[in-house]
Amino acid sequence: MLCDKCHSREATITLTTVMGEQTKEIHLCGECARSAGWGKVMQPEFLARILSALFGGMVAEPEQEDEATEEGPFSKIVCPTCHTRYYDFVQNSMFGCPDCYSTFSVLIGNNIRELQGHEVHTGKKPKYVHDPSRKSVQTAKSAEGGEPSVEEIQKQLYRELFGNDPDPAKSEEEGAQESLEIYESRLKEALREEDYEAAAKYRDLIRDLKKRSGKE
Amino acid sequence: MEKWYRIEGKDQDVVVASRVRLSRNIDGRKFPCTLSKEEADQLGKEIEGSLAGLTTITNHKYRTCHLDKMTDTERMTWAERSIINKSLANSERPVSLLVSDDDSISIILNGYDHLRFQVTAPGNNLNAAWSMADKLDDFLNEKYDYAFDERYGYLTSFPTNVGTALKAYMILHLPYLSSHRKFQGLVSQMGRFGLSVKGAIGFEEESCGSLFVVYNQTTLGQTEQETLEKITKISSQLIAQERSLRQQNHELHGDEDRDRAYKTYGILKYARKLSLETAVDYLSVLRTAAFEGEIALENPNRIYEMMITCLPHHMRLRAGADADDSTIETLRAEYVRKNLPELIAGSE
Ligand SMILES: [Zn+2]
Ligand SMILES: [Zn+2]
Helix, strand or coil, X not given: CECCCCCCCECCEEEEEEECCEEEEEEECHHHHHHCCHHXXXXXXXXXXXXXXXXXXXXXXXXXXXXXXXHCHHHHEECCCCCCEHHHHHHHCCCCCCHHHHHCHHHHHHHHHHHHCCXXXXXXXXXXXXXXXXXXXXXXXXXXCCCCCHHHHHHHHHHHHHCCCCCCCCCHHHHHHHHHHHHHHHHHHHHHCCCHHHHHHHHHHHHHHHHHHHHC | CCCHHHCCCECCCCEEXXXXXXXXXXXXXXXXXXXXXXXXXXXXXXXXXXXCCHHHHHCCCEEEEEHHHCCHHXXXXXXXXXXXXXXXXXXXXXXXXXEECCCCEEEEECCCCCEEEEEEEEXXXXXXXXXXXXXXXXXXXXXXXXXXXXXXXXXXXXXXXXXXXXXXXXXXXXXXXXXXXXXXXXXXXXXXXXXXXXXXXEECCEEXXXXXXXXXXXXXXXXXXXXXXXXXXXXXXXXXXXXHHHHHHHHHHHHHHHHHXXXXXXXXXXXXXXXXHHHHHHHHHHHHHHHHCCCCECCHHHHHHHHHHCXXXXXXXXXXXXXXXXXXXXHHHHHHHHHCCCXXXXXX
């Protein structure tokens, strides 16, 4: 799918927004998303501003405060292929299609590293690749030196805005939210494995974390 | 074809089996959970239709079944055999299951991932299980491009499985070690290696029979060989500790052990009602005694199969949906009586 702004590059980012009864999807290439300030999408009010900056009157101010806080700002990011929202992922610890990995890579990179203890695959690779054009969407693109990956855009913007790399500068609240997501993933994994002792351990950790963040 | 659990394996006094599971998804397709029922049905049929060469490649014949056409009890028996997990057994999605004639290879189509295949080898032999899984992997890959990313490896519906998407399991029988005060500490140390230990069989959340599984929790950033070696290495330490505790115990209480082994045999051989716990725990005692040489039994490695068959849903399947608990206990005792390995003549 081509970018809605420049109509020339392939869109890699989809933003979904609700206007009354209607759902509007906006597809952007990395370049246009970057010039629109993609990194600020973290905050819902910025999303609205970006959308109206891009499309003028087409997009009304869609957010309702309470809904936005309940689902979190990232819930507006939706996988273009399977329509899984980031919010769904947080609920189920589960992706809907292979493209979810590139769609949400900005948001889940830390979680995967935290969950797995590593971030790069080192094992077997598929022996047969019949259609090389589809293989490894994300890295192929950034390796070509063309369009930057979503993650690179995110990092660059973060640097521009805050003058440092996103990783260590996490607020306590963000950190707690991330741990919560990781424990939820582990809990669900333990239940699927029928590893009840591990499940009990993660349930305790989740309860403690919720209790702590509730008090503060 | 002889079932895998009736074949002798390496270190079988402690190691029941080695198991490897791989998850794969077809590129350009939504994962099964986001497919509509029609799409899932279609994909399931398509994959099933493309598996014609499976028998040649693996040297086994397969039976195919469809989870959505089974009763709840039937599905749960597959969960008790660790062929599918309980959450899949509780779902009614159109999942297909192919199982080899010796029960050692199973392929799940449209479970949580498009393809999930599992290979079990008797005894301590993760490499044998892996090399069959690897072969199966290439066979399927020849037909379908996989969802694969240079960074995240094989893409799976759960990010807890990305990377190699390999889970390896070593099923251990640890009656002495698990009742030792050190055991809980050992188990909680496993996390440091990215491994975990869980009960292998049981009912609801209670495990029984002193059977445990060592398996890997993480799948990214380590090769398949590294994962297998780590589990084999940690397991070999558990095996050594179990044997040494058994040896110590034998030196101290040899006579009592022999007495207990024969009493246990007598109960299993003649009881008219057996609860799950009694059956499984007594079978566990008998298995240990047989491998210790306290009692001489034909085919003691078949006891594992009996422990599985004693589980509630297996018994429910035999007894029928309306059977009450008492009927099931009678049926369990009858099953154990008929299938208990014979004493080797002249050994008493
Ligand atoms: Zn553009
Ligand atoms: Zn998706």
